[in-house]
């Protein structure tokens with residue numbers, strides 16, 4: 425079977441590694457970026473223990489490589505902005521191994537390295553032609569502006585992210601669902617003096633900061649603030665660092681040291697904050713009668729509340745790849761993945777309650793207790809074993 429993988433981000437790199445070199449499979453991958461361009465990618469992220477379990481079971485060498493490039497994510501605590509502890513979860517109570525925290529550029533570097541020889545870089549997927557026998561011919565544009573192709577493929581894997589061109593061409597434009605929350609992220613490169621380490625969250629009303637240290641002395645600081653309506657754009661005034669920082673500072677008490685430090689960084693780094701809006705897009709696993717399989721954000725843009733976007737992209741690629749490697753088709757990938765992704769998405773949206781409507785203090789306390797902990801355990805451990813031999 426000749427397979428073309430469109431996009432070598434999180435899902436595409438791992439899907440290529442799962443299938444390359446297996447008898448009966450010929451894999452070619454394409455990405456619009458030049459080789460090594462990942463150095464510019466994003467800020468930091470945390471990846472759940474469930475993705476690490478999937479890697480451990482099916483791609484142990486990649487599991488070891490991402491562990492080596494990251495810090496362990498062992499704990500999740502929730503405080504008020506004034507420093508009152510609301511929840512403190514030891515991840516090993518609800519998972520079989522820690523999650524990880526690392527820089528985006530490092531994740532991409534580690535995942536892309538093993539599939540570099542079968543990847544064509546500087547190949548932006550633009551269009552699709554269908555041969556008389558049903559096989560598909562993806563058309564790419566190179567850095568010089570010229571169109572090219574590499575012939576017909578039996579299966580295309582759409583791993584081209586949230587704004588997937590392959591999904592758009594084969595199933596129409598995606599209509600995202602917005603929830604009315606503005607998101608920010610900031611990388612502080614030199615965070616030597618930061619009074620924080622593992623994954624923490626700090627609430628000031630519904631406004632919330634989230635932060636953790638990254639390898640190499642950096643720290644990741646993310647914010648979320650409710651918008652006036654679900655569809656509202658981020659007001660321009662919020663982008664001013666002084667205004668933004670003030671959203672997280674309690675009116676009636678001094679901020680705890682971690683919040684004071686994060687607000688100082690927000691003020692000291694104008695123009696460095698990336699803004700987004702909390703959103704998700706409907707799940708779509710395959711198109712064109714199963715000739716196209718979608719993985720990761722191309723299949724399921726997720727709200728980032730539980731840090732499950734890249735985490736589910738990893739599950740998708742590893743487990744979906746295992747199904748295909750064992751002879752399954754697009755429908756078999758959907759049968760395995762869609763119920764799980766749907767469950768994770770509902771749990772992620774439920775967990776957004778304290779950022780929007782629910783009392784952030786009481787709601788956060790509940791996250792450190794049953795039944796929330798049982799849901800977390802299900803999230804972090806429910807990875808099927810034995811789908812195919814490694």
Ligand SMILES: Cc1cc2nc3c(=O)[nH]c(=O)nc-3n(C[C@H](O)[C@H](O)[C@H](O)COP(=O)(O)OP(=O)(O)OC[C@H]3O[C@@H](n4cnc5c(N)ncnc54)[C@H](O)[C@@H]3O)c2cc1C
Pocket residue numbers: 430431432433434435436454455456457468469470471472547548549550583584585586588589607608609700719720721722728730731732733734735736737
């Ligand atoms: C603010 C924010 C914070 C987040 N934090 C976390 C977190 O902490 N933990 C977590 O698990 N997830 C997080 N996520 C989600 C995460 O970013 C995505 O879910 C994840 O990157 C999806 O992986 P992917 O492989 O589907 O897509 P991507 O990683 O986006 O990869 C897509 C690839 O396709 C390529 N591509 C795109 N279009 C084309 C084209 N036309 N032709 C060829 N190549 C193309 C791109 O160059 C890229 O290499 C966060 C997201 C946001 C917005």
